[in-house]
Amino acid sequence: CARAEHFHTVTPLLESWALSQVAGTTVFLKCENVQPAGSFKIRGIGHFCQEMAKKGCRHLVCSSGGNAGIAAAYAARKLGIPATIVLPEGTSLQVVRRLQGEGAEVQLTGKVWDEASLKAQELATRDGWVNVPPFDHPLIWEGHASLVRELKAALGTPPGALVLAVGGGGLLAGVSAGLAEVGWQHVPIIAVETQGAHCFNAAVKAGRLVTLPDITSVAKSLGAKTVAARALACVQELEIISEVVEDVQAVSAVQQFLDDERMLVEPACGAALAVIYSGLLGRLQAEGRLRPSLASVVVIVCGGNSIDGGGLQALKARLGQS
């Protein structure tokens, strides 16, 4: 069969009646949750792995909160290259099962992603092994930029604002590269984190990289203690509004999105949806940080594999939600 030139698919851009009602403007959903491997990650990770395969890489190793690892395992299987995925000890069983289902070797080590990353770097010193960075590499950002080309093709005219979640900053860096490429540098980006995984917001406020003491948010997929330097640099080049939402808002948004659109996503993705559901968009408009009337808003529904019905109920109970 003809080899696909890339592993990601062109995802739907859905106009959401429900979220448009809440936002008071047209809300489009870029549904990265239906990508193969379950999140937007396959765009950048797939591109990186293809480039490494061309250079003769014989074994891929990836440290991940989960989703980058699943994307790397998926790409490795497509490329016929063995993969080892290193994850924090608390990684959900469904992620471990999925990784094994993709044929990857799984190693659990450390409390947070940063510790798993050290182990992956150590493994990658083996001959022919290559470490797949989950968010901090130009090839990752190049791959993610494909998302913005699809927005341009679908919308034609620029949206009033773009909403995305930040973990290590790879999605932000990739989308920023894409906006520059299509001439949409002026489109404001609302870059959202959860409290306890707010390494980008801390860096924006300090004007330099900041390492969080720990990751205390339930949105473990946003759990990088230090944001990529490239993500912080984007603040100088584009209009980026850094916002932090509470875990309870992110989890409540996951439930509301499930009810509204019948799709289940991780709290990491709920953080972006909470910009609409929590009324934060309206507040930014009232404060004059966004124009009072926006043509439309695009929310990147980043997806994520570490969620199921029981997990959502457990999160709601843990956060004291009805």
Ligand SMILES: COC[C@H](NCc1c(COP(=O)(O)O)cnc(C)c1O)C(=O)O
């Ligand atoms: C610790 O984890 C980092 C990375 N997750 C990143 C991630 C993000 C944030 O993307 P980033 O800012 O890291 O490129 C958003 N939404 C979802 C569903 C994600 O999985 C990973 O899977 O290794």
